[in-house]
Amino acid sequence: MLKIYGVYRSRATRPLWLIEELGLPFEHIPVIQAYRLDDASVDSAPVNTRSPEFLSVNPMGSIPSMDDDGFVLHESLAITLYLARKHGGEIAPKTIEEEAQMVQWSLFAATSVETAALTIQSSSASTDEGKAAIEAAARTLARPFDVLEKHLAEDGFMVGKRFTVADINVAEIVRYARSHAALFDGRPALKAWYDGCVARPAYQAMWAKRNAEPA
Template sequence: MLTIYGVYRSRATRPLWLAEELDIPFRHVPVIQAYRLPDPMAPDAPVNTLSPEFRSVNPMTMIPSMDDDGFVLHESLAISLYLAKKYGGEIGPKSIEEEALMIQWSLFAATGIETNALKIQSSNLETEQGKADIEVCARSLKRPFDALEEHLKAGGYLVGDRFTVADINVAEIVRYAQGYSPLFEGRPALKAWIEKCQARPGFKAMWEKRMAEPA
């Protein structure tokens, strides 16, 4: 049976959303990030990334991790791409070329978008420093967001003119910047795409569980 380790308030949302889309049975083990706990090694601490039981799964002490009938894999993008290829149907690749494109877009978002998008999410627009930080990050995101806008104008999705794991991986990274509306107001294709992705029942099911977790 498939087991996914990691709380919903983490990068685990990527494989957890995919599992909802695929409608495959899986066991969820809510491992929390150690940095969120005052004392992760306390006897009454919840299972976290430094707990011995999780370190036996992932000695890198990061979430998410996956165990698929004995095959253990780490890193959210790798897990999602693996699950899509094994179980995915329309969500997974239909050719080696599509697989390469799904990897390409996932890595593009991880390397070119995620750092600045996370900074936008964590910055406070109510402070001058927060506003300044967001403006710097927004300028850095112009090039990758323009590239997404141009690509999405053509087919509406990232690969194969259909919703795939590439859309899940990239949408969950772009989401970090979604609170800063100017990045989307001038990019209608990008805005329509992420709204379309987040309107899917799989995303809504994942998001409901995420919101039920303590912040």
Template sequence: MLTIHGVTRSRASRLIWLCHELGLGFTQVPVIQAYRLPDPDAPDAPMNTRSPAFLALSPAGAIPVLEDDGLVLSESLAGTLYLARKYNAAGIGPHDEAENALMLQWSFYAATAIEPDALTILFLHARGQEQPGEDAAMVANAAERLVRPMTVLDRHLAAHGHLVGGRFTAADLNMAEVVRYAQGYGALMGQFPAVEAWLADCQARPAFQTMWRARLAEPE
């Protein structure tokens, strides 16, 4: 049985979404981020990223952590790519080494070229409403930096529909969960119609909807 350590309101959402795509059963241990707790070190604090039991599993103190048959992975993108390649239901994983390389390429591109600035937008552009002062400037700067990588993504999707192999794969899932962080900022997303259409299709998938309902059911 797979075990996913981490609440769904975290990067664990990537692993959970993929498990639903693959039809994999899993056990979820709802480890919460320490910063969300008033006193994560209190004796009665829930399991969190500073709990000794969790740090024994993940010395970096970050969620999610994936366990499968003795293998422990503490990077969510490594986890999704591993599961997609191992179980590979409905072609979610690579068909050959070339596709494997392309899935790695797009997942790394998401993590390095898009995620940092997309997270800035997520944290500062609250509920889709523009923030005043310094926060607004930081959001605008992050959006400006994202124009170049998002243009690359938009052109590829306009030409191919998906990232790899003309079908939905783990690369699409990884990228969609990163682009989602900037989804509420219309001034950026409106420039990229192919990305918007592709993201809507990804998020309309039943497996995403199952994950999202679980995410919304968790406390904010």
């Protein structure tokens, strides 16, 4: 049985969205981030990223992790790429070149977008310090977002001119910057692509489960 460790309010959204797209049966083990608990070490604490039973699965103590009939894998983007490749179909790479492009865009998002996008998500727009951090992050994102805009204006999707796992990996990172409207208003192809991704029934199903979890 496929198992996914990690609450929906985490980067587990990436594999959990893909699983909805593929309609895969799975067991969800809602390991929560230790930092979200008052005291992660007390006996009454829910299983969390510092619990011995989870550290025996992932010694890094981060979510998500996957156990697919004994094959254990960490890193959200590696998990989605693995599951897509294993289960195939339109969402998966059809050639070795497509697979390389999916890895390329996933790494691009993780290395050139994620840090600044997370700054936008986690900074308060109601303090001067927060506003400055958001504006600096938006400046950092200008070039990668211009790259995405040009690519999406030409192709419509990240790889193969169809919705694939690469769109899940990139959209779930771009999402962190979505509150910064100006980054999207001048980039219509990026905005249309993102809106199309999150309108998908599988995303909506995943997001409803995320919203059902306590904040």
